[in-house]
Amino acid sequence: MDLDKLMNKHLTRAFDPSKAIPEETLQKLLRFLRSTPTSTNIQPNHFYVLATAEGKERLVAHLGERFQDNSEKILNASHTIILTTRADLPDSHLEEVFAKETADGRFPDPAKRALWQSMTRDFLNLRNYGYKDVNHWMEKQTYMALGMTMMAAAELGVEAMPLEGFDPTSVDKGFKIREAGHTTTVLLALGYPDPARVYSDPISRFEADRLFTFV
Secondary structure, three states, rough: OOOOOOOOOOOOOOOOOOOOOOOOHHHHHHHHHOOOOOOHOOEEEEEEEEEEEHHHHHHHHHHHHHHHHHHHHHOOOOOEEEEEEOOOOHHHHHHHHHHHHHHHOOOOOHHHHHHHHHHHHHHHHHHHHOOHHHHHHHHHHHHHHHHHHHHHEEEOOEEEEEOOOOOHHHHHHHHOOHHHOOEEEEEEEEEEEEEOOHHHOOOOOHHHHHHHOOO
């Protein structure tokens, strides 16, 4: 990965609609997205991969009136992913996580497995009843997956643009996301840049002494 190049470029704002991500590249990126870590391995996400014109048009139709300036980006992107997060955290989901970990042999020692499950339940009780921020905490996991997937896309030569300009209630209705127990958190448009609309202006960031404190 060319970090120097990444540090001196703008996010893509315009995609070339004639260029599609090769299927092998897309599947590799989705495998990476599936592998991204979450706190306590809670895995609170479901991802809607919009690869067809119909799928992208449906998303555009449900962005909300004030966010229609994002329509072109979505329609011209090769793919757009709707990253959703669980609307709640029932014990049934936790049991699914534990069952999958057991099936995958994550904790072959029964004593270690029991300890892990006990510690996980204790931590989730803290989020639910102590900090009372379980929804916000789950959304943090979604954003961690978003950031890591953007870096993975760069490694694969794919441009990735996160989008927060949408009406989540409308998107949820358009794809029946709430019925699946989730809600829309963020969008990620993927593709290749329109060479005629690439930003060349310098990027602007605070100086290092404003951002870093060494202790």
